[in-house]
Amino acid sequence: MTEVHDVIIVGSGPAGYTAAIYAARANLKPILFQGMQPGGQLTITTDVENFPGYPKGVLGPEMMEQFKEQAERFGTKIHFEEITEFDFSSRPFTLKTDFGEHKANAVILSTGASARLLGLESESKLMGHGVSACATCDGAFFPGKEVVVVGGGDSAMEEANYLTRFASKVTIVHRREDFRASNIMVDRAKANPKIEWQLNKAPTEMIAGEDGKLRAVRLKDTVTGEETEFKTDGLFVAIGHVPNSQLFKDQLETDENGYVLVKNGTHTSVEGVFACGDLMDHVYRQAITAAGTGCMAAIDAERWLENKSHEMIAEGHWAPTQQ
Numbered sequence: 001m002t003e004v005h006d007v008i009i010v011g012s013g014p015a016g017y018t019a020a021i022y023a024a025r026a027n028l029k030p031i032l033f034q035g036m037q038p039g040g041q042l043t044i045t046t047d048v049e050n051f052p053g054y055p056k057g058v059l060g061p062e063m064m065e066q067f068k069e070q071a072e073r074f075g076t077k078i079h080f081e082e083i084t085e086f087d088f089s090s091r092p093f094t095l096k097t098d099f100g101e102h103k104a105n106a107v108i109l110s111t112g113a114s115a116r117l118l119g120l121e122s123e124s125k126l127m128g129h130g131v132s133a134c135a136t137c138d139g140a141f142f143p144g145k146e147v148v149v150v151g152g153g154d155s156a157m158e159e160a161n162y163l164t165r166f167a168s169k170v171t172i173v174h175r176r177e178d179f180r181a182s183n184i185m186v187d188r189a190k191a192n193p194k195i196e197w198q199l200n201k202a203p204t205e206m207i208a209g210e211d212g213k214l215r216a217v218r219l220k221d222t223v224t225g226e227e228t229e230f231k232t233d234g235l236f237v238a239i240g241h242v243p244n245s246q247l248f249k250d251q252l253e254t255d256e257n258g259y260v261l262v263k264n265g266t267h268t269s270v271e272g273v274f275a276c277g278d279l280m281d282h283v284y285r286q287a288i289t290a291a292g293t294g295c296m297a298a299i300d301a302e303r304w305l306e307n308k309s310h311e312m313i314a315e316g317h318w319a320p321t322q323q
Contacts, residue, residue: 008033031104267304
């Protein structure tokens with residue numbers, strides 16, 4: 001008989017690990033599945049300087065290892081398998097991996113979101129070495145530098161304006177002359193004297209210097225096909241994010257972009273399923289806010305389990321946890 005757990009947490013990163021810490025301290029004996037990218041997006045980040053408690057900054061992978069150790073300290077069991085199938089249609093909920101089946105009375109989803117990237121091999125090699133997908137996270141590393149923002153939507157305009165706080169010049173690169181961004185955001189960017197434009201241009205390669213950091217980007221003219229090398233100290237990809245909700249979005253209410261909708265904290269449209277971190281947050285997308293919602297999800301799950309257990313036992317829908 002498959003063991004039924006109080007709570008299973010799917011996804012690591014600040015949200016998942018924080019949920020695990022709180023759930024473990026509440027004696028819920030959580031099981032956490034790390035997924036394909038243990039530690040989430042912070043594992044491809046170098047220095048993290050805006051998380052409280054690290055006055056000298058910390059490497060993203062190092063921070064996530066510390067989160068993991070703290071979760072394990074309180075009894076979280078961590079699995080390296082990836083969940084491949086979710087069934088929220090009946091309780092206990094069923095989650096499957098390539099190696100077996102797992103059941104839980106409550107599930108916390110913290111699968112995060114993935115930045116849309118350009119898909120260039122050089123982009124992945126230089127990620128964290130001059131290439132970034134988060135101006136809020138990494139903009140402060142470019143004081144007095146010249147940087148590039150790739151994109152034509154509101155997020156690109158917003159990130160370009162934000163980066164002018166630090167950079168001496170920000171160049172927006174966009175493959176067309178018209179923009180998906182709202183007029184007010186475009187007008188705001190055009191009014192900023194530190195923002196310049198490279199339109200009808202598409203990046204084809206990020207070029208590293210001798211120090212292994214980005215020194216230039218190769219741009220292809222989308223009209224003439226001509227390629228030129230454009231010197232830059234940093235490049236920010238701002239073409240949006242994709243929530244990692246593909247495997248269960250048909251079972252939960254999501255917005256038009258796939259972000260899981262929550263109410264009363266972290267409750268999803270299915271009772272007993274909770275969502276936290278970038279999976280449900282398309283506004284802030286910071287490590288500290290993800291950790292905060294992870295805490296909320298664990299507390300919400302604990303209270304829901306406590307309030308619902310007697311009622312659901314009477315209805316015959318509850319599976320007692322096997323000790």
